Every structure is written in structure tokens, then in C-alpha cells.
Amino acid sequence: MSSPPHDTTATSTSPPPAESRRSALWAKWNGGLNRTFWAVWAATLTNQLGAMVIPYLGYYMTEERHISLSTVGVILAVSGAGGVISQLCGGLLVDRIGYRITMTAGMVGTGVFLFLLGAADHLAWIAVCALLVGVTGDMHRPASATLVADLFPAAERPRAYGLLYWAVNLGYAFSMVFGGSLVRHGFTWLFWVNSATCAAAGLLVWRSTGAASTPSTSTTARSGSYRDVVKDRLLLAYLGAWLAYGIVFCQALTTLPLAMKQDGLSPSTFGYVMAVNAIVIVIVQPLTGPLLTRQDHSHVLIGGILVLGLGFGSTALVSTPLGYACTVALWTLGEIAVSSVNQAVIASIAPEPLRGRYYGLYGMAWSTAMLTAPLVGTQLLAWGPGQLWGTCAFLCLCAATGQWLLIPTIRARAGRLNPPLQPTAPAA
Structure with missing residues (x-):
């Protein structure tokens, strides 16, 4: 990846040698990704290091709390309903007030409501706190996704999204292993x-992203509404497959522990088995990410979805910790493929003034999946493991078929909104 272009408007005064060396080392280390991105990356990692409650x-x-299985399903669904609101609010807020406030409010608010959820001892309060955790828990996601789309050109976005995804799973690997021990x-x-x-x-986001707290497009230029977004048939079809x-994917955090x-x-065995998911991602994603992002994104999505379906379907055949770990490793390979390109696809089909709302609706589809x-x-x-995993x-299979049918339309939209850069004509 080429380094950022030099500022041709700079004066001829050269920076001190020590400062030049520091700048060169920083540019070499970050590979062209700026300090704002790395601050959000560090906050994402920190946020995920302690993500132990939901699993x-x-x-x-x-x-x-001795709550029945059916009631547990309702409370988890209530939390998922909060997530639907969270993603929509996050997408709206980032277009209106910027990344900094949106991410900070979401992360700090989640911390407060998680604390209250742990202290609640009545069913009604548990349900209310679960709802509030859902409302705030995903608010930062449209903000971080829109930040990447605004800061980087189309060719660099998959790498930035991949690094954020890698941070999530690096933290998740730790949180599942540590959580499995801590729960004892x-x-x-x-x-x-x-x-x-x-x-x-x-707090890390608040302290580190002040200079880039608003989108690259001015607040007044972020015109439009969710009404404009839901008129986009391509997006709705894409989100249907994503839903x-x-x-399927959300069964890993809902019914998989119950099946085990x-x-x-x-519970500690479940923690160790799910740690396989994050460990595979941490090891495999940096190796395969650059290769996958150079392929046709739709083809990568289709392959990833099919592999994930094969992994979850195979869960019906296992009953031991080793068997569950093997199926988790299999569907994780599919997850890696999908996550390496899916957010870049959204960025490629979203008009710039509506990026936050596009990611908000994209996140809402994910939250709807968590609800469902x-x-x-x-x-x-309750009918049987075979029925669930089948x-x-x-x-x-249905999602992969939908993605295959959308290939021509996605390519046409992406080509129109993200035309290739024209080479500069040589000077006469």
C-alpha cells in the first residue's frame, strides 16, 4: 500500500531530524492508517476485552436467577429489540453529531446498564436493564463503520474493516477464556x-478522537433520512440475505450454550469452545484477509455463507467438547470470509450523504437477527437439535442464493458510486 502523498503546499522548512525519524517510523508502522483510526481500533479492542456478559x-x-428457558428466550429477544433501536440511533447520530459523541455515549452507557443488570434481582428490572443494554450496546458500530468509509478510499476500506474485526476477536478470545475462568x-x-x-x-474514544469527531462531510451536507434509505431495493435485498x-450466526451466543x-x-466448557472461534480468527484472518479482499466480494460472501452453514449444520452430529470445537472452527472460516468484505460492500453501494444511515439499517438487520x-x-x-441445526x-443456502442473484446489481452500483481513479496525464 502506498504511503500518503506529501503535502505540496508545505514550506521548504524541514522538520527536525528526530521528528522526521518519528514520522517515518509512524508511517511505516501504521501502513497509511491515521491516528484517529488507531484510537478507534484500541477502543474497540478495549470494549471487547471484557465482553463476557452476553455469551x-x-x-x-x-x-x-432460576428463570425458565422460555422466559430467557423472551428476555434475550427484548435485548435484541433494544439493539434494533441502538443501530438506528447510532446511524442517525453519526450523520448528525459525529463519531466521538456517538461512540462515547454508546460505550459508556452500555457500561452503566450492564452494572445495573448485574444488580437487578426482579424479573421486570432484569428485562428493563437487558433492553437498555441492547439500546446502547451497538450504538458505536455504525459510527466506527462510517468513520472508515469516510477516512479511506474504497481500495483501503477492507483492510481497515478487517483490522477492526481482528481487534474484536482478539478481545473476544481473551474475554471468553477469562470469562470461563471468572464465572467459577x-x-x-x-x-x-x-x-x-x-x-x-x-473514555478512550472521547480523549483520542476530538480532531476528527465529525464526518468528513459537513453536518448540513448529511441530508436525507431513513425514508430515503428504505427506498433502496438493492440495500433491502442485500439486508434480507444478511438477516x-x-x-444462523447468532445461534452461537443464544442456543449453542443451551444445546451444550x-x-x-x-458454562466454562462453552467458554473454552467459543474461544476456538476467536483464536482461529486471530490466527487465520491476517493471513487470508489480504487474499480475500482482492477477490470479487460477492463471490467471497457466497463462499463464506455456505461454509458457515456447513459448520452449523454439522453441530447436529456432535455432543463432546472436541466435536463442538471442530464445528466452531469450521463455521469460523466462513465467518472470516464474510466479515472480510461485507462492510466494504455496504460502503460501495451507499451514497456518501447517507452512509451513517445505511450502516444503521445494516446494523438494524443484524439486531433483528439477534432478536429473532x-x-x-x-x-x-425444544423440538430437537437436528431441527435447529438443519x-x-x-x-x-437461501442467503447464498440471494447474494448470487444480486451480483450484477451490486457491481453496477459500486462502479457508479466508486469510479476508478484516472491516472494523471503526464506534463507536456
């Missing part, structure tokens, strides 16, 4: 640690 929330409510000392510790890391991440994929519990496996996944998944699991494989 264990089903265990917590059934074992610590009581669920309260999970809430305290998760709350503290969310607040720390929000089907998301319903039915097989007599402990526990309701559908727990019912299917349905997951079928949904992935």
Missing part, C-alpha cells in the same frame, strides 16, 4: 469487568 446471559438467568467465582464478576471495559473504551445469515448444556457440558435468533432457536431446540444450514 453467559442465558446461563446466568437459568442458573443464578460468580456471575457478578462478569458484570463488573464488562461494565468497566465498556466505560474505559468510551438470514445473522439468524443439554449434553451435560458446563433466540425466539426461533429455542423453539427449534434449519441453520437451509437458511445459509
Whole structure:
């Protein structure tokens, strides 16, 4: 990747040698990604290092609070409903008030409500706090995605998105292993640690992104509304396939721990098995990411969705920790392929004035999947593991078919909104 162009308007005064060396080392290390991006990357990692509550929330409510399985599904769905609001609000706010306030408010607010959720001892308060965690928990995601789309040209976006995704999973690998050990000392510790890391991440964003707190396009230029976004049939069709994929993927954090519990496996075992997901990503994604992003994005999406469906479908055949770990490793390969290009596809089809709202609606589809996944998944699991995991494989097949049908339209839209840079004519 080429380094940023030199500022031709600069004066002839050269910086001190030490400053020049520091600048050269920084440019070599960051590969052209600026300090604002790395501050958001560090905040994303910090936020994820303590992300322990949601994966264990089903265990917590059934074992610590003695809530029935059907009620647990409803509360998880309530939290997912909050996530729908969260993504829409985040997309609107980043277009109106910028990245800094949106990300800080979302992360710090999540920390506060996680703490209250851990302290709640009545069913109604647990449901309310779960809703508020959902409302704030994903607010930062449209902001960070829009920041990347605004800061970098189309060719560099997949790398930046890949690094953010890698940070999420690096933190997740730690949080699942540490959370699996910490839960042995009581669920309260999970809430305290998760709350503290969310607040720390929000403060890091606030202190480090002041100079780039608003989108590159002025606030007044971010015109339009969600009404304009929902008129985009291409986006809606893309999000339909994304929703089907998301319903399958979200089973990993909703019904997978419950299925493992039915097989007599402990919460700590679930933590170790899910750590395989993050470990595979941390190791494999940096190696395969550059290769995948150079391929046709739609083809990468289709292949990834099919591999993920195969992995979840294979879960019906296992019942031991090793078996579950193998299926997790398999569908993680599909996840890596999808996540390497999916946000770049949104950036390529979104008009610049509406990027935040496009990512808000994209995030809303994911939150809708989180809302739907526990309701559908727990019912299917009650009928039998085969019904649950077979349905997951079928949904992935449908999602892959939808992506294949959209290939011509995505290419046409991306070519129109992101024309290739024309080479500069040589001087006469």
C-alpha cells in the first residue's frame, strides 16, 4: 500500500531530524492508517476485552436467577429489540453529531446498564436493564463503520474493516477464556469487568478522537433520512440475505450454550469452545484477509455463507467438547470470509450523504437477527437439535442464493458510486 502523498503546499522548512525519524517510523508502522483510526481500533479492542456478559446471559438467568428457558428466550429477544433501536440511533447520530459523541455515549452507557443488570434481582428490572443494554450496546458500530468509509478510499476500506474485526476477536478470545475462568467465582464478576471495559473504551474514544469527531462531510451536507434509505431495493435485498445469515450466526451466543448444556457440558466448557472461534480468527484472518479482499466480494460472501452453514449444520452430529470445537472452527472460516468484505460492500453501494444511515439499517438487520435468533432457536431446540441445526444450514443456502442473484446489481452500483481513479496525464 502506498504511503500518503506529501503535502505540496508545505514550506521548504524541514522538520527536525528526530521528528522526521518519528514520522517515518509512524508511517511505516501504521501502513497509511491515521491516528484517529488507531484510537478507534484500541477502543474497540478495549470494549471487547471484557465482553463476557452476553455469551453467559442465558446461563446466568437459568442458573443464578432460576428463570425458565422460555422466559430467557423472551428476555434475550427484548435485548435484541433494544439493539434494533441502538443501530438506528447510532446511524442517525453519526450523520448528525459525529463519531466521538456517538461512540462515547454508546460505550459508556452500555457500561452503566450492564452494572445495573448485574444488580437487578426482579424479573421486570432484569428485562428493563437487558433492553437498555441492547439500546446502547451497538450504538458505536455504525459510527466506527462510517468513520472508515469516510477516512479511506474504497481500495483501503477492507483492510481497515478487517483490522477492526481482528481487534474484536482478539478481545473476544481473551474475554471468553477469562470469562470461563471468572464465572467459577460468580456471575457478578462478569458484570463488573464488562461494565468497566465498556466505560474505559468510551473514555478512550472521547480523549483520542476530538480532531476528527465529525464526518468528513459537513453536518448540513448529511441530508436525507431513513425514508430515503428504505427506498433502496438493492440495500433491502442485500439486508434480507444478511438477516438470514445473522439468524444462523447468532445461534452461537443464544442456543449453542443451551444445546451444550443439554449434553451435560458446563458454562466454562462453552467458554473454552467459543474461544476456538476467536483464536482461529486471530490466527487465520491476517493471513487470508489480504487474499480475500482482492477477490470479487460477492463471490467471497457466497463462499463464506455456505461454509458457515456447513459448520452449523454439522453441530447436529456432535455432543463432546472436541466435536463442538471442530464445528466452531469450521463455521469460523466462513465467518472470516464474510466479515472480510461485507462492510466494504455496504460502503460501495451507499451514497456518501447517507452512509451513517445505511450502516444503521445494516446494523438494524443484524439486531433483528439477534432478536429473532433466540425466539426461533429455542423453539427449534425444544423440538430437537437436528431441527435447529438443519434449519441453520437451509437458511445459509437461501442467503447464498440471494447474494448470487444480486451480483450484477451490486457491481453496477459500486462502479457508479466508486469510479476508478484516472491516472494523471503526464506534463507536456
